[in-house]
Amino acid sequence: MANRLANATSPYLLQHAENPVDWWEWGPEAFAEAKRRGVPVLLSVGYAACHWCHVMAHESFEDDATAAYLNEHYVSIKVDREERPDVDAVYMEATTAMTGHGGWPMTVVLDHEGGPFFAGTYFPDRPRHGQPSFRQVLEAVTEAWTQRGEEVQRVATQLREHLNRAAPSATGDFDREVVEAALDGLERDFDQTAGGFGSSPKFPPSMVLEFLLRVSTGPDDRAARMLDATLDAMARGGIYDQLGGGFARYAVDRGWVVPHFEKMLYDNAQLMALYARRDDPLLRRVAGETADFVVTELGTAEGGFASALDADSEGEEGRFYVWTPAQLVEVLGADDGTWAARLLSVTDAGTFEQGASTLQLRADPEGPADAERWAGVRHRLHEARKARVRPARDDKVVAAWNGLAITGLCEVAVRQDRPDLLESAVRAGELLARVHLDGGRLLRVSRDGVAGPHAGVLEDHGCVASGFLSLAQATADARWLTLAGEVLDAALDHFRADDGGFHDTADDAEALVSRPRDPSDNASPSGLSSAIHALTAYAALTGSSLHREAAEAALSTAAALAAHAPRFTGWSLAAAVALLDGPREIAVVGPAGDAREALAGAARRDPSAVVVVAEESPGVHPIPLLTGRVSVEGRPAAYVCRHHVCARPVTDPAALS
Template sequence: MANRLAAATSPYLLQHAENPVDWWEWGPEAFDEAKRRNVPILLSVGYAACHWCHVMAHESFEDQATADYLNKHFVSIKVDREERPDVDAVYMQATTAMTGQGGWPMTVVMDHEGAPFFAGTYLPDQPRHGSPSFTQVLQALSGAWVDRGDDVRRTAASVAEHLRKDAAMPAYALTRERIDSAVATLAQEYDAMAGGFGGAPKFPPTMVLEFLRRYRGDAEQQARHMLARTVAAMAGSGMYDQVGGGFARYAVDRAWVVPHFEKMLYDNAQLLGLYARLGSELGDRIATETADFMLRELRTAQGGFASALDADSPAEPGGHAEEGLFYAWTPAQLTAVLGATDGAWAAELFNVTEDGTFEHGMSTLQLRHHPADEADRARLADVRRRLLAAREQRPRPARDDKVVAAWNGLAISGLVDAGRRLGRPDHLEAAVETGELLERLHVEDGRILRVSRDGVAGAHAGVLEDYGCVASGFLALAQATADARWLRSATRLLDTALEGFAAPDGGFFDTSADAEVLVARPRDPGDNASPSGLSSLVHALVEAHALTGEGRYRDAAERALATVSVLADKAPRFAGWSLAAAVTMPDGPLEVAVVGPAGEARDALVAKALTLPGAVVVATDSTEGSTEGSTEDAVIPLLVGRTPVDGRPAAYVCRGFVCERPVTEPDGIG
């Protein structure tokens, strides 16, 4: 029998709609019910592609005895962290404060005001390794609520006070010296053996790598080495899908051999852009394959991109789902698809062994080296094609098909980067289609709705990352198309964010001033797997200033960056996107307007301009009507007054709207 979640739109919540647990969605009705019954609230937070969420669901939430105890002694609320990042952020802060670590599924028990007095992550159904079972934890917490209610409420109030403490951040400029120091700190954390930073688990450090790509300074050679080694290691790793393209969420080991197999839109959108911007053969190949994966497997019927593919799938239709079965191979399976000769060649090239590098004698595919010989490259392409066709016959991992505004903004930016740099107009067309979906379904009167599914917008308000990432996506479209409507759409979002999310110290909260009031107002300037709301907004503000010349956008970006300085000093791995913006701020970013008839000459100017780190580049056939009296509604301000030179395409390179003489040859851009 279905529970209340059967009416939900979130694929994650729908996964729990048949649980015997009497789940509630987050809302005042659940809190009122807990007050009426005088029982504590259990909050369970996860997401559809989360492997350990599935494990805990199977062990505990599908178990009738566990559900009976929960239903009698608690009001249970299930939250999709991707729909409600604000709820997730507040209680993840509590979880890390109370336990020293975080993760999903997140399990929190709280009072009727939303103040937590217990927090944890995955809890097993049986006692293991000295840790109690989920049921034992529930019994202890229910007993404490009944027998020591005053103590419980004092603990909850203390935690709530900690969460609400003054969030003002020291603000000082991210100077060149501090940026140099950030590179030095990253070098200390760099893994010289395998690339990347830190040990296991190892996540793709996309935003840090873009910072290293843009960095110019005393440690430039070291920055280039860390960048080159890491992008090559990731591209050849088991974390990268060597058959179908695209990246898994992270590797469980230091050497990138075994991934956590879920594939997230936000990772692939960012990595697509990073590899496209590298301007190398490796970058072009990985960007092309990743874009193809996104368009093939994450594209929705409405023109957006689905959030994720699950890590788990069954070996046979209807069987028990296990992590990685869709992606891993044995030598015998390679031989069955490719034949003995090509199977042995592929096993050696992809490091597929008899013992296996994963589980059950299976191996992840790692590309030991990309063949230099043209014949071997053609052979590899044929092998990949045949393996992909064979893999399509396996039961597929589930897809979380909700469209998240922020991550689709990232997808637009990545596709624009790839389309412009790789000469792929189909990527640009896909980016425009996604932008139109966001405009039509997610944006109204300068405000954003967080999610949609099957062409129907959800009710949840956008958070700061939605405004920053979608505005950046629209600004990327403005540059690629020279269509001023995208600039108008972006600046409306930025104006809303500046008004509704600003903090008194110059930074930003993650929720609007008129958002639902939680036990604390979330605010985190640190990047995680995707840019923080603050860093994403800073990039959009910088680009908007470059396109419009409006100083208030740059001023807001500078004030916000100053509030990240402490984080950049202490933990630059979590400030990479802010640092990537900061390195362009003193003299730029460069603003490049390319005007003239389409063709090879203009393409060459654009291609050279796009190699300038962080540059804002707009190209158009004509700026007819772009006189000094033109309005922003008619033309992008950066293009006003720019004309071809003697009928030839010309590039105007500007800083702060002060331009050098136009050039007609790529070598003149720099």
């Protein structure tokens, strides 16, 4: 028998619609019911591609006895963190404050006003490794609620005060000293052996790599060394799908060998943009393959991109992706199978579970003959893998992540001459404009072309505006600039804080126990850093001092954090490099052809530049940066500007560089 979640739009919530738990969606009705019954609220937060969320669901939420206890003693709420990042942010802060760490599934117990008084993450179905079982936790919390009510309320009050305690103002100059301090910190944390930062687990440090790309001054400086070593290590490791393209969410080990196998849109959107901007055959190939993965595997019928592919299939994590030597021989025959096992580091002992291995490409095939052999082997393995049971797909469309995907696809499209990818980016932009956008305000998610009810948060407005601006640059179509301006106006009107920074939720959003405001990046850009990027690009294209000043004011609120925690402020640091340099605004105009493309290619080698390529427009152009820009003696010309003050046009790509 289905519970209330049967009517949800979130694929994650629908995964729990057949649970014996009497789940509620987040909303005032659930809290009213808890108050009427005099029981606490149990909040469970996760997402559809989360492996341990599946484990806890199977062990506890599908268990009749556990469900019966929950139904008697709690009102249980299930939340998709990707659909409600505001709820997730508030209670993740509480969980971290109480336990010292966070993660998903997240389990929090609340009073009738939403105040948390107990929190944790995954709890097993029986005591294990010193950790209590979920049932033991529930019984202990029930005992505290019924027998020690004053203590419960004291904890809830203290946590509420902690969550609402205003952070001290930390605005300051985001100058070259901050950038150098950040570089010093990253160099200390850099893994000289395996690439990346820290030890394990290792997440793709996309935003930090973007900063390193922008601050690098040559192929051998410290920024370039950290950037390229990390890009190469990830591309060759098991975290990258060597058959189908695309990156998994993170590696559990230091050497990028064994991933946590779910594949997220936001990771792949950012990484394809990064890989596309490095002039290396392997990295360019990975950029194109990742873009193809996003379009083919995550593309929806309506033109958007789904959120993720699951880690599990047939009840096991990674089963779709791993191989044994015997399986390679079965598909390829003895000679090719043995050769492929050596090339892809597939061993009898295995690098994963039960003797299976992830696929790695630690060295390129030697010579044209081996390269051709590898292409054939790869195709055969990929075709054979299609017969396996595929991981499930979370097909909701998240506005922010689709904005990131649009930007990534535009980068690959213009740098690799892929009009098909640009067409996919345009379709996604049209879906966002048609379904998610209403008077400049964004709705967070849609599914099957129908928007859900949840309001967009700051990261939605920042990332979607950036996606629209990427389309404006790639197509010279001013409607995308207009739409970006509407979205940014909404962000300035409804999300801005008194100190020039931004809140993560709008001033008219649902009131939670605190109003989230986190300047640090996670796996995707923070709302603050995404807004700064969009404001900077919009100012470069239009000459708007209002938007540039807003970007500078917002950036100042992240200066102290960036100097001391650069691994969590990479996107703000990348924006700072652009702002400190101008940013450069480059208009390339003139008749289409090889000459114009050569100029455009030279312009795009500057990772911080805002570049627009268009036909000649001698009069007023709806994209202000193009106004009055004309060819020179019939030849395509490039205008390099700062604050819309331009140097003399050049027609030679070498001179432009």
